[in-house]
Structures are given as C-alpha cells and as structure tokens.
Amino acid sequence: MNQTVEQVNQVIQQRYKAGFYTDIESDRMRVGLDEEVVAMISAKKDEPTWLLEWRLKAFAQWQKMVGPDWAHLKLPAIDFQKIHYYAAPKQKNRPKSLDEVDPKLLETFDKLGVPLHERARLAGVAVDAVFDSVSVGTTFQKELKEAGVIFCSFSEAVQEHPDLVREYLGSVVPPSDNYFAALNSAVFSDGSFVYIPENTRCPMELSTYFRINARDTGQFERTLIIAEAGSEVSYLEGCTAPMRDENQLHAAVVELIARKKAKIKYSTVQNWYPGDENGKGGIYNFVTKRGDCREDDARISWTQVETGSAITWKYPSCILRGDRSAGEFYSVALTHNHQQADTGTKMIHLGKDTTSKIISKGISAGHSNNSYRGLVRIAKRAANARNYTQCDSLLIGKTCGAHTFPYIESANATAKVEHEATTSRIGEDQLFYCRSRGLGEEDAVAMIVDGFCKEVFKELPMEFAVEAKALLEISLEGAVG
Amino acid sequence: MSALIDSLAAEARLPADDHAQVRRGARKALLQYGFPDMKTEAWKYTSLRVLEKREFSAEKPAPSDRPVLPFEAVVLHFDNGILATDGLDLPEGVSLVPQTGDQLAVADYGDRSGAFAWLNLARFEQAWHLRIEGRLERPLVIATGTAEDFQGDVHPRLFIELAAGAQAEVVEVQQDRGQGLVNIVQDITLGPGAILRHLVSRRVAQSAWIQRSAVTLARDADYRFHVLDRGGRLTRHDLNATLVGAGANAEIDGTVLVNDRQHVDFHTAIDHQVGHTNSRESFRILADGSGVGVFNGRIHIARGADDSHSDLNTANLLLSESARINAKPELEIYAEEVTASHGATIGQLDDTALFYMRSRGIPASEAAALLKQGFAAAPLENIQPEPIRTWLLGELKNMM
Numbered sequence: 029m030n031q032t033v034e035q036v037n038q039v040i041q042q043r044y045k046a047g048f049y050t051d052i053e054s055d056r057m058r059v060g061l062d063e064e065v066v067a068m069i070s071a072k073k074d075e076p077t078w079l080l081e082w083r084l085k086a087f088a089q090w091q092k093m094v095g096p097d098w099a100h101l102k103l104p105a106i107d108f109q110k111i112h113y114y115a116a117p118k119q120k121n122r123p124k125s126l127d128e129v130d131p132k133l134l135e136t137f138d139k140l141g142v143p144l145h146e147r148a149r150l151a152g153v154a155v156d157a158v159f160d161s162v163s164v165g166t167t168f169q170k171e172l173k174e175a176g177v178i179f180c181s182f183s184e185a186v187q188e189h190p191d192l193v194r195e196y197l198g199s200v201v202p203p204s205d206n207y208f209a210a211l212n213s214a215v216f217s218d219g220s221f222v223y224i225p226e227n228t229r230c231p232m233e234l235s236t237y238f239r240i241n242a243r244d245t246g247q248f249e250r251t252l253i254i255a256e257a258g259s260e261v262s263y264l265e266g267c268t269a270p271m272r273d274e275n276q277l278h279a280a281v282v283e284l285i286a287r288k289k290a291k292i293k294y295s296t297v298q299n300w301y302p303g304d305e306n307g308k309g310g311i312y313n314f315v316t317k318r319g320d321c322r323e324d325d326a327r328i329s330w331t332q333v334e335t336g337s338a339i340t341w342k343y344p345s346c347i348l349r350g351d352r353s354a355g356e357f358y359s360v361a362l363t364h365n366h367q368q369a370d371t372g373t374k375m376i377h378l379g380k381d382t383t384s385k386i387i388s389k390g391i392s393a394g395h396s397n398n399s400y401r402g403l404v405r406i407a408k409r410a411a412n413a414r415n416y417t418q419c420d421s422l423l424i425g426k427t428c429g430a431h432t433f434p435y436i437e438s439a440n441a442t443a444k445v446e447h448e449a450t451t452s453r454i455g456e457d458q459l460f461y462c463r464s465r466g467l468g469e470e471d472a473v474a475m476i477v478d479g480f481c482k483e484v485f486k487e488l489p490m491e492f493a494v495e496a497k498a499l500l501e502i503s504l505e506g507a508v509g
Numbered sequence: 510m511s512a513l514i515d516s517l518a519a520e521a522r523l524p525a526d527d528h529a530q531v532r533r534g535a536r537k538a539l540l541q542y543g544f545p546d547m548k549t550e551a552w553k554y555t556s557l558r559v560l561e562k563r564e565f566s567a568e569k570p571a572p573s574d575r576p577v578l579p580f581e582a583v584v585l586h587f588d589n590g591i592l593a594t595d596g597l598d599l600p601e602g603v604s605l606v607p608q609t610g611d612q613l614a615v616a617d618y619g620d621r622s623g624a625f626a627w628l629n630l631a632r633f634e635q636a637w638h639l640r641i642e643g644r645l646e647r648p649l650v651i652a653t654g655t656a657e658d659f660q661g662d663v664h665p666r667l668f669i670e671l672a673a674g675a676q677a678e679v680v681e682v683q684q685d686r687g688q689g690l691v692n693i694v695q696d697i698t699l700g701p702g703a704i705l706r707h708l709v710s711r712r713v714a715q716s717a718w719i720q721r722s723a724v725t726l727a728r729d730a731d732y733r734f735h736v737l738d739r740g741g742r743l744t745r746h747d748l749n750a751t752l753v754g755a756g757a758n759a760e761i762d763g764t765v766l767v768n769d770r771q772h773v774d775f776h777t778a779i780d781h782q783v784g785h786t787n788s789r790e791s792f793r794i795l796a797d798g799s800g801v802g803v804f805n806g807r808i809h810i811a812r813g814a815d816d817s818h819s820d821l822n823t824a825n826l827l828l829s830e831s832a833r834i835n836a837k838p839e840l841e842i843y844a845e846e847v848t849a850s851h852g853a854t855i856g857q858l859d860d861t862a863l864f865y866m867r868s869r870g871i872p873a874s875e876a877a878a879l880l881k882q883g884f885a886a887a888p889l890e891n892i893q894p895e896p897i898r899t900w901l902l903g904e905l906k907n908m909m
Contacts, residue, residue, distance in 0.1 A: 098550060100841075406855075408830075423845045427812070432840040437554075438855040441827040447853040451842045 045502075046268030047301060050136045054160065054242050057114035063087060066214050069114050073183050073217075076190060079197075086203035086213030093207045099341055099370040100399040100431055104275075106312065111277060113215045115160040115242035133159060137237065154179055156220045156236045158249055163218045168232065175231045177261075178223040182250055185221035192223060196254055200283040200320045200347070208279040208314040208341075212248045216281070219249035224259035224290075233262050233489060238280075240269035240300075240311070246277035253283070255290035257323070262293040264492055267336070269301045273309045275338060284319035286326035288350070292319060293329045295488055297496050300336035302503075307366025307395070310338025317344035321353030321379075329356040330373065331487045333496040335503045338367060343401065345374035348382035348410075355384040358484040360496070362503050363396030363428070372402035372419075372433075377410040377443070388419040389481050392428035393504060399431040406443040413443040421451040422480055424473070424504070474501045513544070513560060513628065513662070513690075524634055531613045535630035542621040551622040554803040554835045555774040559743045560717050565689060566660040573654030576682040580648065580896040585639075587653040590663025590691060592635055602643040602675075608636040608668055625719045625745075629664040629694040636666035641675045648678040648897065655716060659687025666694050673700035673727075680897060681709040685741065688715035695722040699730035701754065706893065707734045710901060713741025720746045728754030735892050736763040737901050739908055740771040740800065749778045755785040762888035763792045766908060767800030767832070774803035781810040781817040784844070790821040791888050795881060796832035807839040808849055815846040825855045826884060882909045 057068055066087050070080040095103070117133055137157050154168035156179065163181030172179050178189060185193050203213035220236045240247045255261055269276065278300060284292050294317075303310025313336075319328035330344040346355025357373040375384035384404065392398040400419045421430035432449045454476050462472035477500060478485075485493045523532065545552035573588050583600055586593045599605060613636060618626035641649075653665065671677060685691060699705055711718070718741050726732055732750060750759040765773050779788045794802035808819045825834045838851040858880050866876035885905055892898035 421840075421842070423842065423847075426815075426845045428845075429812075429841070429843045431842065432838075432851070434838065434853070436836040436853055436855060437833070438825075438827055438835075439833045441829055441832065441857050443827070443855070444857075445853075445855040447836075447838070448850075449838070449840060449852070450848075450850040451840055452848050453845045 044271060044301060046299060047271035048139070049270040050132060050241050052130065052132050052241070053118040055116050055118045056112045056242060056245070059112050059244070060109045061111070061113055061215065065113055069215055069217055072114065073186065075186055078194065079186060082198070082203070083214050086210050089204050090207065090210035090214055093210055095207045096341070099401070100397065100433070101339055101341065101368045101370050103339070106277060110244070112242070112245040113248070114217050115245040117159055136239065136241070154232050154234050156181060158218055158220070158236060158238045160240060160242050160245055160247065163220070171231065176225040176228055177230050178221065179234055180221055182216070182219040182221050182252070185252075189221070189223070192254065193221070193252070196252055196283065196285055200285060200318050201281050201316050206316060209281050209316040212250065212279045212281045212316070216248045216250040219251045219280070222253040222261065222263065224255045224261045226256040227258040229259065230261040233264060235264040235266070238265070238267040240276055240278065243272065244274070246279065249280050251280070251282040253292060253294075254285045255287060255292050257288040257290060260291040262489060263295070264489060265294070265296045266299070268299050269311055271301050271304070271309065275310055275312055277312050277314070279314045280316070282315070282317040284328055286319065286321050286328055288323035289325045291327045294319070294331070294344070295492055296332040297492055297499065298332065298334045298336050298340070299499055302336045302367050303338040303365065305365045305394075307338070310367070311336065312339045313337035313342065315342040317342065318347065319345065319355070320347045321350050321355065324350040324352055324379070326350050326353045329358075329487070331358040331484065332360070333484070333488070333499065334359070334361040334369060334371060335499045337369075340369040340371050342371045343374055345376070346384065347376045347378065348384065349378045351379040352381045353379055354382065357386045357388070358487045359388045360391070360481045360484045360500070361389070361398055362391040362500055363393070363398040364503055365394040365396060367396045369397070370399045370401055372400045374403040375405070375415060377404075377406045377413040377415070380409070380411045381413070382410055383414045386415070386417040386419070387483050389484055390419070390421040390430055391424065391477060391480070392421065392430045393424040395427045397429040397431070399433060401433045403435040404437070404445055404447070406438040406440050406445065408439045410440050411442045413440060415445045417447040419449045420480070421449075422477070423451065423453045470505070474504060477504065513565075514540070523632070527610050528613060528636070531610065532631050535616075535627045539624055539627040539631055542624060542627070544624045545621045549622055551776060551805075555743070555745055555772065560690065563688075563690070565662045568660070570659040570661070570687065571656040573656045573659070573686070574684070576650070576652045576654070576684065578650065578682070579900050582648045582650040582680065584650045584652055587651065587665055589655050589659055589661070590653065590665050592637060600645065600647065602641060602645065603649070604640045606638050608638045608666070612638065612668065625692050626694050626721050629666060629692050632662065633664045633666045636668070638668045638670065640670045640672065641677045642672040643675060645677040648680050650680045650682055652682045653691065653693070654684045655687035655689065655691065657686045659716070660689045662690040662692065664692045664694070669695065669697045671699045671703035671705055674702045675700065676704045678706045678708070678894070678897065681711075683709065683711040683713070683718070685713040685716045685718060690717045691719070693720040695720070697722060697724040699724070699726045699732055701728045702730065703727070704731045705733070707732065708892065708897060708901070709736040709738070710904060711736070711741070711744070712739040713744050715742045717743040718745070722746070722748045724748070724750045724759070726750065726752045726754065726757040726759060729756035730754065731757075732759045734761045735889060735901070736765075737889060737905060738763070738765040738773055738775075739904075740765075740767045740773060742771060744773045745776070746774075747776045749780070750788070751780045751782060752786040752788070753782045755783055757786045759788045761790040761792070762891070764885045764888050764905070765794045765802055766885065767794070767796050767802050769798035769800060771800045776805045778807040778809065779819065781808075781814045781819065783811075784813065784815040784817055786814065786817045788819045792823045793885060793888055794825045794834055795828060795885055796826070796834050797828040799829075799831040801833045803835045805837045805839070806851070807841065808851070809841045810844050810847050810849060812843040814844045817844065817847045819847070819849045821851040823853045826881070827855060827857055828881070878909050882906060
C-alpha cells in the first residue's frame with residue numbers, strides 16, 4: 029500500500045517537479061494591507077523618503093480602484109487583507125557574497141536547476157535569484173561590472189543607484205496604470221535591476237529566477253531594464269512555487285526602456301504551480317509587462333512560454349515611440365485541467381515606419397479556458413506602420429475553450445495591419461499518421477504540439493527552448509484519451 | 510442622454526393599447542441600467558454624444574418618400590417609422606398582424622449594452638408580426654424613411670416569421686433625411702428548411718440610426734444577409750444570428766462606406782448552438798474624409814456543437830488622413846471538432862495596381878475610383894436574384 033502511495037507521489041512530483049517546499053525559517057510581516065504595512069516594507073529596505081512617498085501615493089490610488097472584470101476569466105474574490113505582503117528567509121546579516129548565503133537556499137535553487145554556485149561558471153548565465161520577497165543572490169556581478177553593466181537586486185539598486193531608479197521607475201508603467209500595477213507599486217519588495225551603458229553588448233545572458241516558498245504570501249516584484257543607445261541585452265525569467273491547496277497571488281511589474289538603436293530581448297518560462305487536476309490551489313498571476321522603444325530604431329522582443337498558474341492575466345506590450353522602432357511578441361500559452369489564461373499583447377505604434385509582429389499559439393486541454401487578447405493601435409502620426417499578427421489555437425478534448433479577442437485600431441491611411449487566426453483540433457489523420465509509424469498517442473500529440481509551437485520556440489535561447497519543450501510535454505500528460 | 514431619458518416620461522404620446530405594462534417594465538430596466546458609454550465593451554468605439562445634445566420634437570413631420578425601385582416588389586412603407594397601412598395589398602402566404610402581449614412580454618435585452626432595445630420596448634407605437642408561408646414570388650420591401658423635418662424619436666418593431674420551408678427575399682430600403690432617432694428592433698425566425706435573403710440598403714443623414722436584428726435559424730434553415738451602408742451621422746447595427754438546428758447555415762456580407770463626419774458601427778455575432786452548422790462572413794469598410802468605421806464580428810461555438818465550421822473575413826480601406834477604422838474579429842470556441850478562422854486587414858489602395866492602371870492611360874482619380882468600387886462591390890456580388898444585385902451595385906456605383 030505504502031509503495032502505491034509513493035508511486036502516486038512520484039508521478040505527481042514528475043508532473044510538477046518544482047512543487048516541493050523548502051523548510052526554512054522566515055521573517056514574515058503581519059497579515060493585511062494598510063499604510064503601515066507599506067511603510068514597514070519601505071523601512072525594511074531602508075528606502076529614501078521619495079520612494080516611500082511614491083509607494084504611499086500608489087497605495088492611495090489603488091484603494092480608489094476596482095479590479096479588472098473585462099478579461100475572459102472567472103475571477104474569485106481575492107481577500108487582500110489575508111495576505112502577508114513580505115516574507116523573507118531569516119538571515120542575520122545580508123550576505124556579502126554567495127558563499128555566505130544559507131546552504132538551504134542554494135540547495136533549493138540547485139534542485140530547481142538554477143545555477144547559483146559552482147555550476148554558474150559552467151552555465152555562463154548571470155542569475156538573480158528571488159526567494160519570496162527578497163533577492164538572495166546575484167551571480168557574476170564582478171564580470172558584469174567590468175563591462176559597465178549593472179545587474180543587481182532592486183533593493184540594492186535603490187541604495188547604490190538611486191538616481192537611475194528615480195528617473196525610470198514608473199516611467200513605462202505608472203502606478204495608476206491598472207489595479208495590479210498600483211498594488212505592486214505600493215508593496216513591491218524586490219526584483220531585478222539592469223542597466224546597460226551606451227554601445228555595450230551585455231557579455232552574457234541575464235536571468236532572474238522567482239520562487240514563492242512561504243505560505244499565505246504574495247510575491248510582488250519589479251523588474252526594471254534600461255538599455256542605453258546602441259546597447260543590447262537578452263534577459264530570461266523563470267518562476268516556480270510549491271504545490272498548495274490555497275491560491276497565492278503574484279502581481280509583478282516589468283518595465284523595459286530601450287534608447288536609440290538599443291535591443292532588449294525578454295524571455296519568460298512561466299511555470300508557477302497551476303493547481304491540481306480539480307482546480308484546487310495554484311498561483312494567480314497578474315502581471316503588467318511593458319517595453320518602451322523610447323527613441324529611434326529601438327527594438328523590444330517578448331517571448332513567453334506560459335504553462336503554469338491557475339489564472340494568468342498578462343499582456344506584455346510595446347510602445348513604439350521612436351521612428352523605425354520594432355516590437356515583437358512570441359507566445360505559447362498552454363492550459364490544462366482547470367487553468368484559465370487571458371494573455372496577449374499590445375502594440376502601440378506612435379512613431380513613423382514602426383513595425384510589429386505577433387505570433388501567438390494557444391493550446392487548451394482538460395477543462396481549461398485559454399484566450400488571446402491583443403491590441404494593435406496605429407496612431408495618426410504613425411505613417412507607414414506595419415503589423416502582422418497570427419494567432420492559432422489548438423483544442424485537445426471536448427471540455428476546454430479557446431478564444432481570440434484582437435482589437436485592431438488604425439488611424440493612419442499609410443499603415444498596414446494584418447491579422448489571422450485559426451482554431452482547430454489535432455487532426456485524426458495527423459494522429460493516425462504518427463501512430464502508424466509506431467508512436468504512442470501521447471508522443472504523437474507531443475510531437476504535433478511541438479511542431480505547432482516551433483515558431484515561438486526558435487525565438488527562445490537554447491537552454492530555455494529545451495526546458496520549454498519538456499514543460500509542455502509534462503503539462504500535457506493525461507490530456508489525451 | 511437627458512433628452513432621451515426625459516422622453517421616457519412623455520407617456521401621453523403612446524397609444525392606449527394592452528402593452529402599457531410591458532412598456533413600463535422596459536422603462537424600469539432602462540432607467541436601472543442606463544445608456545452605454547465608451548467604457549461599455551460593446552460601445553467602446555461609438556460615442557453617443559450626438560444624441561446627448563439632441564432635443565426631440567413630437568411634431569408630425571412631412572411624409573417621407575416611397576422608394577422608386579427598378580424591380581417589382583410588395584412594399585411595406587414605414588413612413589417616418591410608422592407603417593402606412595392604407596392600400597396595403599399582401600400576397601398569398603403573407604400575413605401582417607400586431608404582436609401579442611405574450612410575444613412582447615418575453616423580451617430581455619440584458620444590461621446597458623442593450624439599452625436601445627429596452628428603449629424601443631418602452632417607447633414603441635406599433636409592433637408588427639409578419640408571417641411568411643411558402644415561396645414568395647416577389648421580393649418584400651420594407652421601406653423605412655424619414656422626411657427632412659423629422660426631429661422625433663421612432664421605435665419600429667417587427668417580428669418576421671418564416672414558416673417551415675418558406676422562401677423569401679426581404680429588402681430593407683432605409684433612407685433618412687432628418688435629424689432625429691430611428692431605433693429599430695427586429696426579431697426574425699426561420700423555421701426548418703426556410704430560406705431568407707435579407708438585404709439592407711441604407712443611407713442616413715443626420716439622424717442616429719440604431720438597429721438590432723436577432724435571427725434564429727432552425728434545422729436546415731438558410732439565412733443570407735447583405736448590407737450596403739452608405740454612411741450616416743451615427744449608425745449602429747447589431748446583427749445576431751443564432752443557429753439552433755443542425756444543418757443551419759448563416760452568411761453575412763457587408764459593405765460600409767463612411768465619409769466626413771460619419772460614424773458607422775457594425776456588430777455581428779454568429780452563435781453556433783448545435784453541431785453540423787456552418788457560417789461565413791465577409792465585411793468591408795471604406796473610410797474616407799473624417800469618417801469612422803467600426804466592425805466587431807463575433808463567432809461563438811457552444812460546447813458540444815461539434816462539426817461546426819465558421820470563417821470570418823474583414824478587409825478595410827483607410828482612404829484619408831483623418832479617417833479611422835477599428836476592427837475586432839472575435840472567436841469564442843468551446844467545442845473540439847470544429848474549424849474556425851478569421852482574418853482582418855486594414856490598409857490602403859495598392860500602389861502597384863494604381864501604377865499599372867495609370868501606365869495604361871487611366872487617369873489617377875479614375876483608377877482609384879475603379880479600385881475602390883471593385884473592392885466595395887466584392888461582398889455584394891453573390892446577391893440573388895439578379896435584378897436586386899444590379900440595383901444595389903448601381904447604387905454603389907452612384908456613390909463612387
């Protein structure tokens with residue numbers, strides 16, 4: 029009997045490998061949200077007065093706002109007073125280097141396959157690891173410093189580079205932008221900060237790994253990436269959380285600023301705990317991500333693979349302000365069991381000769397609902413703007429839903445906008461063909477899904493592409509038959 | 510919207526019939542929900558400011574013109590929104606009676622996005638039930654016109670019922686010359702195997718023209734809708750087709766032309782409630798001057814409606830610096846064994862085609878006109894019967 033239970037557990041573990049919990053003593057702020065909690069977070073971080081005022085203003089705005097109800101999601105009421113807004117692993121003093129970090133934490137990230145220690149040198153990717161509300165360490169800081177690149181936790185940036193933070197914070201996503209951005213602005217606890225100086229190509233890929241560990245907490249991190257003129261950076265983001273029966277809230281804000289001829293590539297593999305097969309538990313993922321091509325010839329590219337979270341509400345966007353600037357969005361969103369996703373992008377064409385491309389692939393299985401929601405807006409002065417959008421949906425099973433809501437607005441007679449969308453199931457003939465060549469049904473489905481997503485996967489950095497492919501296969505387990 | 514809200518109180522103008530209670534219920538719903546604003550998703554791109562400033566007059570306007578048509582037809586003339594029953598000669602198989610209280614009592618238009626349908630139910634003077642049996646030899650023309658001094662609000666209500674196996678062509682000729690509000694509600698049901706060709710030719714001056722057509726298709730019914738909309742100060746048409754029987758087929762084709770100070774908003778929704786149903790839609794907007802065109806096309810395939818197929822296509826031309834087009838093709842799919850697709854483009858006249866024509870000696874303006882006409886004519890080209898097609902294409906040509 030014991031053996032059976034163990035076997036079952038093993039299978040569950042395999043399906044969501046990141047579902048373990050690290051037993052580490054943590055320092056949690058009291059439950060609930062009010063001005064005092066906002067001030068306490070600010071005090072914990074030893075923040076300057078202007079930032080505290082900024083937070084309090086955001087909090088006041090948030091209190092006046094109501095949550096969004098327009099998405100194709102069944103949103104349960106979230107009790108914001110039952111969440112701990114700050115949780116951090118206990119450590120006596122802030123570790124000066126990775127050697128001083130609690131080995132339990134390092135072990136956690138090791139288990140997740142995030143190279144923080146010895147392996148870091150081999151992987152050649154600089155990582156900022158965020159555990160609950162704080163960053164526990166950033167690798168390769170010295171090497172990056174030599175190139176002039178700043179890559180550190182957000183709290184560190186507030187202390188070390190206050191002018192840069194003050195100039196850019198909230199300049200792409202102002203606190204009043206939306207309900208969850210306002211909440212994040214009030215209570216954000218950490219995140220990553222990247223600054224690439226002029227004419228610099230970042231010598232290595234930068235990466236942040238977000239981990240929610242503590243119970244009844246929310247994670248509210250902020251990422252700010254500034255690419256000066258002529259610079260280039262590729263940034264990766266991964267996320268996981270333990271398996272729990274309760275839902276947990278994640279409300280992040282990501283701001284990208286690309287100056288003249290700068291290039292930013294932002295890739296995400298989102299694998300928050302999606303809840304169990306009955307829809308119990310899982311992360312509520314409400315994220316505001318926006319890039320600003322602030323000057324001419326800037327380029328911002330978003331690539332995302334979304335397999336996790338009970339609810340995903342996320343629209344990585346590009347404001348194409350500079351002339352000839354370009355925005356790209358490549359997305360694979362997979363929902364299974366009772367997951368719900370309402371995700372897409374916004375491309376706001378303001379400058380002349382701006383171009384954007386959107387490739388979105390949605391896969392729905394089980395009882396899930398998967399929606400693409402996108403906006404392409406061509407402003408009056410955006411002469412010769414071009415957009416191409418393709419969104420395809422794949423349905424696996426009779427109880428899921430796949431939806432497409434594209435908003436296309438054009439106010440310039442020289443602009444060209446094209447949109448295509450299709451929805452279909454995996455063809456019997458395709459399956460039959462694969463099976464007649466000796467593939468099992470699940471393998472055949474995995475192979476077809478892989479082909480369906482190929483256009484997006486090829487945009488991902490190699491390590492991520494391998495991980496994304498494996499994730500899709502695991503997430504689809506049990507979806508067939 | 511104050512003038513409209515005030516008009517609700519003016520009960521004196523309404524006829525003394527059995528529907529007072531229905532009207533009161535609708536009025537209560539409307540006051541509860543209010544009129545939509547631009548935060549209402551279904552009205553995101555259409556502002557009602559034109560109506561807000563407008564004062565409505567109860568004065569009886571001059572009679573509106575009866576349309577002159579190049580084909581033989583049975584004409585129902587809604588003069589300034591009120592059916593002229595004098596000398597009405599209906600062919601065999603067609604009956605026209607007032608709607609019963611029971612038919613009206615079941616109407617439900619949801620929240621504020623259905624405000625104008627509620628307004629219609631609260632303010633209608635006549636509600637007609639047109640029943641068609643068998644095959645109609647001549648097209649049935651529903652002519653709704655307003656005169657130049659029309660400044661009132663009218664709320665025509667019509668229920669068109671096609672019995673099982675009936676076949677008809679219903680042509681709506683809508684010509685507005687006034688500056689009031691025409692707020693039409695149509696319910697159309699197609700019995701098993703019925704075939705309806707529903708055509709609309711519309712030209713609106715300064716009035717706000719709001720129309721809601723809700724079509725229900727039973728087993729093997731076939732509904733074809735064609736519209737040529739030549740613009741108006743504020744036009745909004747909601748066309749909802751619900752396919753409730755296997756084998757049902759719905760096709761929607763439309764051309765909309767907007768120019769200076771005109772705004773036309775078309776919302777279509779095709780709902781596949783059961784499997785083995787098909788739909789197709791093709792919609793084109795040409796926006797010139799400071800015109801604004803809005804197209805929202807929704808396809809919904811319900812759970813279990815397997816083996817349904819749907820395709821929607823919208824192509825739009827922006828012809829001037831201050832024109833605008835907003836398009837939103839939507840898919841909402843809950844069934845597995847289906848194919849559903851949509852395509853949307855917004856662009857301008859093709860330079861290569863223009864160059865080609867000019868190199869063959871066609872002046873630039875003429876070449877552009879030919880291209881525009883060719884583009885606009887596409888959705889109208891499969892209209893049957895031929896005389897109606899020729900007439901509509903001629904109307905289009907006159908506009909160019």
